[in-house]
Amino acid sequence: MRTERNLTRSLDRVFARLDREPERPAHIDVPRMSRHRVVLFTATLAFYLAIVWAVVITSWLVRLDWQVMFFRPYQQWPQIHAFLDYYVVLGQRGPTAVMVAAWLGWRSWRQHTLRPLLTLAASLLLLNITVGAAKLGMGRLGPHYATVIGSNEMGLGGDIFPSGHTANAVVTWGILAYLASSPRARRWLSALSAVTSLGVGLTTVYLGTHWLSDVLLGWAAGLLILLALPWFEPLITMAETALFDLRDRWRARRGRTVPAPAVPVTPSPVLLKPRPAERAAAPAREPVRGSRAPIHLAPGPHTARSERTPVTPAGSRRPPHADRLPRGTSQPARPLTGN
Template sequence: MPTEGTLTRLDRVFARLDREPQRPAHLDVPTMSRHRVVLFSATLGFYLAIVWAVVTTSWLVRLDWQVMFFRPYQQWPQIHAFLDYYVVLGQRGPTAVMVASWLGWRSWRQHTLRPLLTLATSLLLLNVTVGAAKYGMGRLGPHYATVIGSNEMGLGGDIFPSGHTANAVLTWGILAYLASTPTARRWLSALSAVTSLGVGLTTVYLGTHWLSDVVLGWAAGLLILLALPWCEPVIARAETRILDLRDRWRTRSGLRAPVPGPVLPVGTPVVHKPRVPAAEEAPAPHGALGAGRASRTPVHLVPGPHSARAEHSPVTPSGSRRPPQPEHAPRGTTSAARS
């Protein structure tokens, strides 16, 4: 039978969920380190190299046509139904709703708007950069190609780079970017990489994108993830202004702002003591407590054999004031002396 001192694992879980959510004292905000700057520069150079290879109709365009003529959806038709659903992991609407739901719960639990503001900022950057590249280069897809061997650029298309791939890299990679521990960040980075890789290859299988579209989509999503630390000061200022507006609205509406409580360490069990009604509390005798003295909790003695006579002297914190006496009378003592 579990007692108050020995809480089960389920009790600790519910105690943590019942705890008042608090803003963490130290948020792990990534900074634009030298390592990240090097990765951003290398990815940007790779992005420009892919664009140049397609514009000049190099070997990469010939590889696009070879993969298109291979028609993977005809080579492996048994996985076509599954990949039709799997490619949804790269669509902006469903993935944004799923990730925003999780980050919204984290924002509420931590009393911070940073997760939601980071997601909104990344999606805004994705729409601007990828959308501008799509309509600026105007490449047609494999199903609408006109001349065999051409790069199909400047013909009014909107598939270069692949939006599905870039969105998969960014949307699932933002979970790794906002992870609170290094272990979670590594696992989520690997998961987002595998997911985005699968989404990109699925679009090539279905024939909706060239292979070079997918490669450029990976680079486009990674560029935004690597550049997010530059946006952190803007996100922090936006969060401060939004919270100030919320406090002003509460003040005008007559609502009291929540008072932050103590931040408990993770794993600390919270024990709720039952309240005793005032009618059940025993009234203290009049004059028993002096002015300014706090009431003491009654001490419950362990039941045991009690003597009929008051033979025991009062016990003080320093011990008994009565000298110790032998339990039995010494030998040779008369019965009168014993009595």
């Protein structure tokens, strides 16, 4: 019971803290393609091409790949095999995309903007296009399907080069650093995403599903996508504006109602009540002494209550009086007695 109360208080504090956050943070800046970023993009692209060239010419990097494969890390350290089987999920496209999309979706709802989700969608689209094209274009086989010892296994119909797990880990976790709201958070998240992605890549080498050169090329491929994202910011802004315009038109179409034709009704002068302003403007009438409010009577002749004779089924209850005259008629004056 006490644990539930403490948990409830903790959740209340968290939601209270979230409620105090600004809905539209104005200090979030959109990264631009600065000179520093251009230099990093050029250096990473050169590293990417150097890895590809080293594998194509079957250089020392290919010999290193075979040495690591024959070393069989999963047999050298079997005690960490179960843990790394779960850790490698951090590089799978489906689970990581769902986790990061949930977080960025909450940020989009909180900040009333679609930019986080659209940036994630653009980065994943670039990842699928570039890495998928490189995999199919080079067609390298993995360690488990290698045919000739010492060869680069290129052009044999494989899809292992570059490593998709490593590139996906770089892009999916690096997008959090790209969308960070402060330079300090961006630095910390960049370092964390770099370590996570390299760990995912080395885990694939440990499991024997990738060459070491696959991991290096996958890391470079994911970093190129993150560095090139500022070039796509205008397209992301245009897409966000178009989606908001579409939402506004949809809301306007749903809120538009066709009014029914009004039937003219003539108000009755008896039931019509004057408005307060008309009451104040109307001249006050002097009350007439002895006047009464109009009484709505039933149609036909009407007699006063005093002139009615109560009638029962057996007849009248009053005894007949010969000398009684109906009320309203003048009676003869009586003679005065005395003086």
